[in-house]
Amino acid sequence: MPADATRLLTLRPEGLYCPEGDFHIDPTRPVARALITHGHADHARAGHGAVLASAQTLDIMAIRYGEGFAGTRQVAEGTVTLGGVEVRFHPAGHVLGSCQIEVRAGGVNAVVSGDYSRVPNPACAPFEPVPCDLFVTEATFALPVFHHPPPGEEIARLLASVQAFPERAHLIGAYALGKAQRVIMLLRQAGHDAPIYIHGALQRLCDYHLEQGIPLGDLRPATMDKAEAKALRGAVVIAPPSAFASPWVQRFADPVIAFASGWMQIRARARQRGVELPLVISDHVDWPDLTRTLRELNPGEFWITHGRDDALMRWADLEQRRAKPLHLVGYEDEVE
Incomplete structure (x- = not known):
């Protein structure tokens, strides 16, 4: 992976932060500018100065928190430029309006997947694989025992x-x-x-x-x-x-x-x-779909937000893949 790919994102007490674009992704505390992957309460909180999200996620946040949930809100359409960073939203297959957030600058890109699923969900758009240099994934069901039935x-x-x-x-x-x-x-x-x-x-x-x-x-x-x-x-x-x-x-x-x-x-x-x-009905990737996604995207490095990062780190070691656990506090495992 190019040496500067990890400069796109860093970790702050509020959560993932993009220094060049001056925004947070799914922050756990109120911030000046937040990009939100989906409407579950552990990812979408009220009180931010500005929120950029899919139209459906913005609607869901308004339903849950009231129309004044943020200072300003913007629908993510096409490519949005923030500072020197290009941002695009891609379907995550998790819930209605859920998206992965792609951050691109200097010829490299990172994708923050939020929560996601590879199983077709009739209530939302399917997951879209986005090739990337850095992939940020959940690990809710990151144990080989989790192989969800159809x-x-x-x-x-x-x-x-x-x-x-x-x-x-x-x-x-x-x-x-x-x-x-x-x-x-x-x-x-x-x-x-x-x-x-x-x-x-x-x-x-x-x-x-x-x-x-x-x-x-x-x-x-x-x-x-x-x-x-x-x-x-x-x-x-x-x-x-x-x-x-x-x-x-x-x-x-x-x-x-x-x-x-x-x-x-x-x-x-x-x-x-x-x-x-x-x-056994889940809106998250199980172990086979999680590891299949990582192999399919083949990023130079992947980071783990929350869940069973110990097992996934062991898998990364066996596969000789670069990985890092973030231990993000505030995200829950398949709850709102």
């Missing part, structure tokens, strides 16, 4: 359970941005045309996906009283994980508790959460 197989297990237990509602824990809409779309692709009931915390973001032309089908509020909830036998109900620790869940009579997450591959986690039907 999402369609997990949805088939869900629908088989719905058919086997028609007298019980199926309550699915799914995060409000991305996972909930993905589960809904996967159900629709599998031919499940029945109404799907959603917790109130999911309503606005589901409405936004509908506004963006993503066909989620017949969605109905799961805000009924206890008597009405008991009538939802055989229905699919989606709620954020926090709802399962609230009185809301008690209105359902003997529901099947499910949870959609890459972590459900670890059965002990499912048991700890009282999950009867673990659904």
Whole structure:
């Protein structure tokens, strides 16, 4: 790798910083200028002086934080020049509006991937491989044990359970941005045309996906009283994980508790959460896709933001690849 490629990015207490362009990427504290990869709260925070992001990410931040979430905001379109740096946004395949951020100057480039997935996601644009000299990656599921099954197989297990237990509602824990809409779309692709009931915390973001032309089908509020909830036998109900620790869940009579997450591959986690039907559905790369991406892009060096960097550093050593863990504080593993 050219010696000056790593000069494009450095690490500050606020997070990744580009000195030549004078901006941060996904900073964990308010800064003067922030470039945001996607709308999850561990990457997109309020209070920055200026924000540059995809139009959908800006909309999602406004939904979550209010219209005044930043001093100014700019939609990332084409090439944007900041200082002496060219910046381009490329799809990341993670959630609606998610992007990788490419930074280019002096004939070299770096790509900050944010969170990303190589598995087709009907709720967002697919990951776009961008050749680069420096690649900044997550490592949420960076252990060889994490080999996620095809999402369609997990949805088939869900629908088989719905058919086997028609007298019980199926309550699915799914995060409000991305996972909930993905589960809904996967159900629709599998031919499940029945109404799907959603917790109130999911309503606005589901409405936004509908506004963006993503066909989620017949969605109905799961805000009924206890008597009405008991009538939802055989229905699919989606709620954020926090709802399962609230009185809301008690209105359902003997529901099947499910949870959609890459972590459900670890059965002990499912048991700890009282999950009867673990659904291994992730919006992050698993071990095979993570290592395949690194081999495909073949950057001169890669940096690891968070996750299981120990295993990935060992892999890099065996592959004779240059790598560095950043130990970024403030990013979470598949949560909002």
